[in-house]
Amino acid sequence: MTKKLTERQKLFADEFLVDLNAAAAYVRAGYKARGNAAESAASRLLRDVQVVSYLAERRVARTERVEISQDEVLRELRAIMTSDANGIVQYRRNCCRHCWGVDFKYQCTPNEQEQRRKEYEREAGKLMMQGTSPDLIPPFDELGGVGFNKKRDPNPACPECFGDGRGEIFVEDTRKLPPALKSLYAGVKLGKDGLEVKLHSKDKATELVARHLGMLKDKVEVSTSDELAARMLAARKRRAKDGGGG
Structure with missing residues (x-):
């Protein structure tokens, strides 16, 4: 009998898709472990067949829903990561x-x-x-x-x-920023100390790119989920093309 995904495992997977931070997702899902214990337990969960399958389904559904590919997301993150803030402030x-x-x-x-x-x-x-x-x-x-x-x-x-x-x-006049700098620019705010120019975090963008490219601890689990998601999406498109639906 195939083991079903528990509600807490599903919550963990949903939280993991927010920022790809396995240990943080583990804690947010309500598990008790912290620190290294949370990292180890989260890593084991990401190898669970049911969790991997659920993550793949969620990624396929999200990709189809928003019509944004992982490549597009990575290009945007790369623009933030490599842009020179001196071009704005x-x-x-x-x-x-x-x-x-x-x-x-x-x-x-x-x-x-x-x-x-x-x-x-x-x-x-x-x-x-x-x-x-x-x-x-x-x-x-x-x-x-x-x-x-x-x-x-x-x-x-x-x-x-x-x-x-x-x-x-x-x-700089933010209306005239080149595309790469527009990705880095996050808006302005007038406060008691004057004008505050907000920029997207280059460190966060670098971390997300590294995670997506499998450079951090959860590289095996993330890449496995991505590959499964890609296979499921391709299979779904083939069925649709052949008239099989589903």
Whole structure:
């Protein structure tokens, strides 16, 4: 007589399919063992014929239901695992206002300098209307000149910032991210400390890829389940093609 799958074994298998973590699934299913004992017991369960068969059926059903293959999932995980987070969020050390100014004086942008000049002319005009001699009005201070570009690297010789520049967090326009970085990007949140950019975990993606590729402890059991699932799916498609249904 074929042994039936118990409800707890079924719950273990369902939990295992959530994150492919056998020991954690064993605990979540309500078994008492913990630590190494849980890993050993979970490993034995994953070799149980009924559990393997149930996992295979669940994977076949899930694949057909969502129409997503394991290859597609792995490609998405690989994109998360290999993407460079600097393509989304960067911490930059940019030049300060003095780095590239003439004689290391405060440097302005063209618009800032124009506004300063207009303000100077207004104040100078007021002084002359009050009878101040033009010779007594100091000339416009050009400071460090124009051309400030905060994206430039710090000047190592700058006496103001000592070559360290100014720190700045820069976030890319997420609407224009390439596909690989869109996989890594998980959204933004405004909190009391400002904008928080959320990214999918590269460590978690790496772990899941490793599990799917059979690189971790449960590699034998996972690969066996995957192979059985693939065979069952192929058989089901053959029956459907031959008109056999089921």
